Amino acid sequence: GAGVSQSPSNKVTEKGKDxxxxxxxxxxxxxxxxxxxxxxQGLEFLIYFQGNSAPDKSGLPxxxxxxxxxxxxxxxxxIQRTQQEDSAVYLCASSPASGVYNEQFFGPGTRLxxx
Amino acid sequence: DAKTTQxxxxxxxxxxxxxxxxxxSTISGNEYVYWYRQIHSQGPQYIIHGLKNNETNExxxxxxxxDRKSSTLILPxxxxxxxxxxxxxxxxxxxxxxxxxFGQGTTLQVKP
Numbered sequence: 001g002a003g004v005s006q007s008p009s010n011k012v013t014e015k016g017k018d019x020x021x022x023x024x025x026x027x028x029x030x031x032x033x034x035x036x037x038x039x040x041q042g043l044e045f046l047i048y049f050q051g052n053s054a055p056d057k058s059g060l061p062x063x064x065x066x067x068x069x070x071x072x073x074x075x076x077x078x079i080q081r082t083q084q085e086d087s088a089v090y091l092c093a094s095s096p097a098s099g100v101y102n103e104q105f106f107g108p109g110t111r112l113x114x115x
Numbered sequence: 116d117a118k119t120t121q122x123x124x125x126x127x128x129x130x131x132x133x134x135x136x137x138x139x140s141t142i143s144g145n146e147y148v149y150w151y152r153q154i155h156s157q158g159p160q161y162i163i164h165g166l167k168n169n170e171t172n173e174x175x176x177x178x179x180x181x182d183r184k185s186s187t188l189i190l191p192x193x194x195x196x197x198x199x200x201x202x203x204x205x206x207x208x209x210x211x212x213x214x215x216x217f218g219q220g221t222t223l224q225v226k227p
Binding site for chain 1: 159
């Protein structure tokens with residue numbers, strides 16, 4: 001079946017512009033995660049959605065970052081007034097639920113370059 | 116979540132077993148050990164997880180020491196396609212959060 005999809009695959013923007021990154025999780029997966037991976041680094045957790053519960057935003061690095069999720073489907077990560085340090089691959093993952101037994105399925109990521 | 120320590124890199128000959136170690140000396144009783152890997156330019160892929168018993172699936176085996184302070188991921192017959200960064204993650208499920216905390220991982224290079 002279809003996996004997690006993300007769009008765009010690549011995004012180049014100028015410093016100060018806003019960007020929106022999209023994630024389509026696997027159908028039926030109630031949990032959705034956003035991570036960031038800077039060049040040569042491990043993944044950093046950003047935000048997590050689980051059903052109708054309040055999202056865990058503890059990983060968002062600043063108030064320029066926000067994310068929304070429509071029900072249990074698509075999610076959008078928005079970065080306002082982009083800075084060069086925002087350049088990274090942004091990865092989305094979904095899982096059937098948030099329980100410890102459930103693996104996370106990752107999308108291919110969106111590579112963001114801020115000039 | 117407990118911190119993990121992994122060697123930054125390892126080599127393995129194609130067809131041989133790859134044994135990737137992970138130290139998690141501060142692990143607590145309700146924390147699981149997870150392994151993910153990330154092949155170049157792709158998102159991470161789940162491999163296996165365990166609590167205290169050894170686990171095996173179609174991809175790998177996970178050996179956890181009796182005191183649970185370390186573990187080893189074993190790829191029984193490594194292929195060139197197993198070249199990737201391997202992440203050992205210790206995770207507790209608490210409340211509403213299922214986030215994974217990734218370290219730097221081990222870069223495994225499988226050589227012909």
